[in-house]
Amino acid sequence: MSAEEVVNGMESLGVQEKQEEDDDHVDPWSVTSKNDAGIDYDKLIKRFGSSKLDDEILARFEKVTGKPCHRFLRRGIFFSHRDLHTILTLREQGKPFFLYTGRGPSSGSMHLGHLVPFIITKWIQETFDVPLVIQLTDDEKSLWKDLKVEETMKLARENAKDIIALGFDVRKTFVFSNLDFMGRCPEMYQNIIRIQRCVTFNQVKGIFGFGDSDVIGKIGFPAAQAVPCMSSTFPFIFGKKNIHCLIPCAIDQDPYFRMTRDVAPRVGFPKPALLHSTFFPALQGAKSKMSASDPNSAIFLTDTPKQIKTKINKHAFSGGRDTVEEHRTLGGDTNVDVPYQLLKFFLDDDEELERVRVAYSTGQMLSGEIKKKAVETLQPIVEEHQKQRKLVTDEVLNEFMSLRKLEFS
Amino acid sequence: MSAEEVVNGMESLGVQEKQEEDDDHVDPWSVTSKNDAGIDYDKLIKRFGSSKLDDEILARFEKVTGKPCHRFLRRGIFFSHRDLHTILTLREQGKPFFLYTGRGPSSGSMHLGHLVPFIITKWIQETFDVPLVIQLTDDEKSLWKDLKVEETMKLARENAKDIIALGFDVRKTFVFSNLDFMGRCPEMYQNIIRIQRCVTFNQVKGIFGFGDSDVIGKIGFPAAQAVPCMSSTFPFIFGKKNIHCLIPCAIDQDPYFRMTRDVAPRVGFPKPALLHSTFFPALQGAKSKMSASDPNSAIFLTDTPKQIKTKINKHAFSGGRDTVEEHRTLGGDTNVDVPYQLLKFFLDDDEELERVRVAYSTGQMLSGEIKKKAVETLQPIVEEHQKQRKLVTDEVLNEFMSLRKLEFS
Numbered sequence: 072m073s074a075e076e077v078v079n080g081m082e083s084l085g086v087q088e089k090q091e092e093d094d095d096h097v098d099p100w101s102v103t104s105k106n107d108a109g110i111d112y113d114k115l116i117k118r119f120g121s122s123k124l125d126d127e128i129l130a131r132f133e134k135v136t137g138k139p140c141h142r143f144l145r146r147g148i149f150f151s152h153r154d155l156h157t158i159l160t161l162r163e164q165g166k167p168f169f170l171y172t173g174r175g176p177s178s179g180s181m182h183l184g185h186l187v188p189f190i191i192t193k194w195i196q197e198t199f200d201v202p203l204v205i206q207l208t209d210d211e212k213s214l215w216k217d218l219k220v221e222e223t224m225k226l227a228r229e230n231a232k233d234i235i236a237l238g239f240d241v242r243k244t245f246v247f248s249n250l251d252f253m254g255r256c257p258e259m260y261q262n263i264i265r266i267q268r269c270v271t272f273n274q275v276k277g278i279f280g281f282g283d284s285d286v287i288g289k290i291g292f293p294a295a296q297a298v299p300c301m302s303s304t305f306p307f308i309f310g311k312k313n314i315h316c317l318i319p320c321a322i323d324q325d326p327y328f329r330m331t332r333d334v335a336p337r338v339g340f341p342k343p344a345l346l347h348s349t350f351f352p353a354l355q356g357a358k359s360k361m362s363a364s365d366p367n368s369a370i371f372l373t374d375t376p377k378q379i380k381t382k383i384n385k386h387a388f389s390g391g392r393d394t395v396e397e398h399r400t401l402g403g404d405t406n407v408d409v410p411y412q413l414l415k416f417f418l419d420d421d422e423e424l425e426r427v428r429v430a431y432s433t434g435q436m437l438s439g440e441i442k443k444k445a446v447e448t449l450q451p452i453v454e455e456h457q458k459q460r461k462l463v464t465d466e467v468l469n470e471f472m473s474l475r476k477l478e479f480s
Numbered sequence: 481m482s483a484e485e486v487v488n489g490m491e492s493l494g495v496q497e498k499q500e501e502d503d504d505h506v507d508p509w510s511v512t513s514k515n516d517a518g519i520d521y522d523k524l525i526k527r528f529g530s531s532k533l534d535d536e537i538l539a540r541f542e543k544v545t546g547k548p549c550h551r552f553l554r555r556g557i558f559f560s561h562r563d564l565h566t567i568l569t570l571r572e573q574g575k576p577f578f579l580y581t582g583r584g585p586s587s588g589s590m591h592l593g594h595l596v597p598f599i600i601t602k603w604i605q606e607t608f609d610v611p612l613v614i615q616l617t618d619d620e621k622s623l624w625k626d627l628k629v630e631e632t633m634k635l636a637r638e639n640a641k642d643i644i645a646l647g648f649d650v651r652k653t654f655v656f657s658n659l660d661f662m663g664r665c666p667e668m669y670q671n672i673i674r675i676q677r678c679v680t681f682n683q684v685k686g687i688f689g690f691g692d693s694d695v696i697g698k699i700g701f702p703a704a705q706a707v708p709c710m711s712s713t714f715p716f717i718f719g720k721k722n723i724h725c726l727i728p729c730a731i732d733q734d735p736y737f738r739m740t741r742d743v744a745p746r747v748g749f750p751k752p753a754l755l756h757s758t759f760f761p762a763l764q765g766a767k768s769k770m771s772a773s774d775p776n777s778a779i780f781l782t783d784t785p786k787q788i789k790t791k792i793n794k795h796a797f798s799g800g801r802d803t804v805e806e807h808r809t810l811g812g813d814t815n816v817d818v819p820y821q822l823l824k825f826f827l828d829d830d831e832e833l834e835r836v837r838v839a840y841s842t843g844q845m846l847s848g849e850i851k852k853k854a855v856e857t858l859q860p861i862v863e864e865h866q867k868q869r870k871l872v873t874d875e876v877l878n879e880f881m882s883l884r885k886l887e888f889s
């Protein structure tokens with residue numbers, strides 16, 4: 072079978088083309104929608120060929136884990152998956168799997184939206200008691216942004232500290248940056264070559280929209296994001312075991328894993344399973360996602376309580392009405408209201424969230440009041456994060472990044 | 481400056497296009513000529529934009545080194561260069577440089593032609609007393625040939641033993657394979673990204689003739705052959721020194737180093753200097769080069785004295801005439817006679833070679849006799865090689881491949 076032929080009938084085929092006719096644009100480098108309510112996620116599931124995270128699979132999830140689902144799952148913030156049933160079956164059979172997620176360190180300060188995949192990953196890790204590998208793609212950021220290798224490596228370490236501050240267990244979690252890890256574990260590059268010899272330029276053109284004037288580093292990079300799906304990339308953790316991988320990530324990362332799933336059978340590892348999240352909205356509204364490169368669009372993990380208050384009051388797109396009278400009569404629109412969306416992501420208490428939703432959409436609660444609620448919900452979260460972040464010293468980070476066995480059954 | 485603009489006025493520009501109109505085809509993966517006497521090397525110098533290794537620079541070479549040039553230089557076997565004057569000037573000024581050469585390990589048994597760059601490299605190393613790095617591109621062979629990663633890594637070690645058997649000094653020589661070294665030295669991948677972010681697909685298309693159906697590993701690979709030109713790839717040898725590099729290689733490897741020289745100023749390292757050799761002819765004649773994939777075209781380093789004799793007698797293309805009478809009158813043609821070419825590469829004694837040349841080209845010496853001379857010259861060389869090869873144990877190889885300081889002034 073030639074490398075060209077492998078494309079036929081594969082998940083990655085034709086997805087890029089379909090995108091161009093759509094109101095929504097979703098790829099690993101940009102996410103935009105022409106609609107106020109943001110991306111049409113049901114349409115995205117169809118276009119990407121993934122499966123809806125529906126009530127049935129959530130019920131099975133709760134049955135297998137014996138505990139209620141995380142709010143991100145309950146509230147549709149994670150909304151799509153690939154092969155999650157396989158992972159649940161593995162657990163039922165007492166067979167192992169591992170978790171993989173990551174981050175592209177393009178700026179030193181992370182924002183709230185960056186935490187979403189890590190929050191769910193931590194919860195899944197605790198729920199299933201499984202090992203986790205976290206990749207920082209400093210190589211990617213050096214290729215895509217105008218950032219020097221030394222700069223992105225520094226950003227990777229800074230970002231890793233923010234991630235670790237969420238409370239990951241060092242006995243079960245391995246954190247690595249590509250530009251560092253590549254030079255400490257030969258299996259990483261060997262697996263990259265195993266992937267790169269199976270994927271043509273035509274294929275990455277179709278999957279990622281690369282063109283002839285793209286630098287060759289970009290063209291080869293998708294393999295670097297693919298290889299952590301192979302347990303053989305981490306022999307110090309998994310020995311010679313060839314085990315399944317589950318990746319929680321925002322859905323814009325799906326193209327990498329469509330490609331990975333396409334080559335998996337040829338290279339000889341199980342197709343990774345995926346859990347896809349929606350995007351964390353920009354303060355300006357769901358037409359774009361929160362972005363570190365626009366400071367007014369984002370609540371950073373380094374923001375002071377005052378900055379959080381000012382940003383939400385000043386910049387958070389409101390679903391409220393033009394006048395108090397109108398608002399009292401018609402109610403606010405929670406679908407586009409950013410303070411409400413922030414609460415949906417970060418207010419853990421379902422009953423309280425429902426009270427807010429009813430009050431706001433019936434007009435009892437005003438714009439200023441829901442903003443205040445969002446501010447009061449986020450301030451202590453960010454404050455606590457900053458407290459934890461201070462405890463993540465270079466020594467702690469080095470421990471997470473050291474090559475070692477992890478605990479898993 | 482964009483990555484596209486960098487191409488303007490660069491050495492690599494337009495060389496590939498010019499090739500297509502020519503009788504000679506020379507790229508890193510195939511070398512063929514339509515002419516019996518083989519490649520027109522003067523034309524190649526013009527096309528590649530390199531400089532002729534003329535009497536003037538050879539005289540300077542002898543003056544700077546204080547010793548006569550190696551037979552490969554005296555006899556035009558190395559015939560072209562880039563910036564050799566810079567290297568000689570560095571030596572005159574007492575400034576350091578290092579040597580870099582390599583091999584693509586596509587088969588376990590190397591042939592005589594494979595030794596050519598290593599023989600001159602060893603001589604230059606001894607003459608200048610400089611450190612040497614030898615790269616085995618097992619990653620390349622896994623991408624181009626249908627060879628698994630594990631297989632090419634094994635071939636790399638076997639080939640390295642043959643190279644070391646030439647008598648390299650372990651105190652001054654570092655041998656590495658990409659698939660192994662990449663995982664032991666973070667600077668290797670970091671430098672690859674530094675190169676890959678400066679070179680577009682358009683550029684490698686122009687330089688190497690890559691196309692859309694090539695696998696992405698091929699497209700990114702040229703950076704892996706470029707980075708050993710940067711002394712910063714080997715911090716354990718060179719520390720933080722940013723020193724010049726001289727590469728002895730067959731001229732088919734020049735495209736890699738044209739690209740490297742083009743990006744060097746942007747990445748911040750000196751352009752590597754080059755010494756280019758002609759091709760070692762196939763036994764069937766100079767229209768193609770000796771190739772390990774056609775056993776009858778090559779004299780292998782594992783051949784017995786009897787095999788060498790049989791191969792030369794049976795397969796070596798003769799420049800002799802059809803009948804003895806004709807030969808006695810007209811003489812043999814040393815330009816196309818393979819036994820004579822073999823002597824030109826491997827018979828060290830200039831006077832004896834000249835005697836053979838005169839005798840053969842005047843008809844005194846017959847085809848069978850010059851073949852006998854070639855057999856008798858090569859048999860002891862190959863036999864001695866096999867004796868030395870046995871002494872290169874895995875332990876010896878591991879020493880050459882271990883990351884350590886080298887001796888140099």
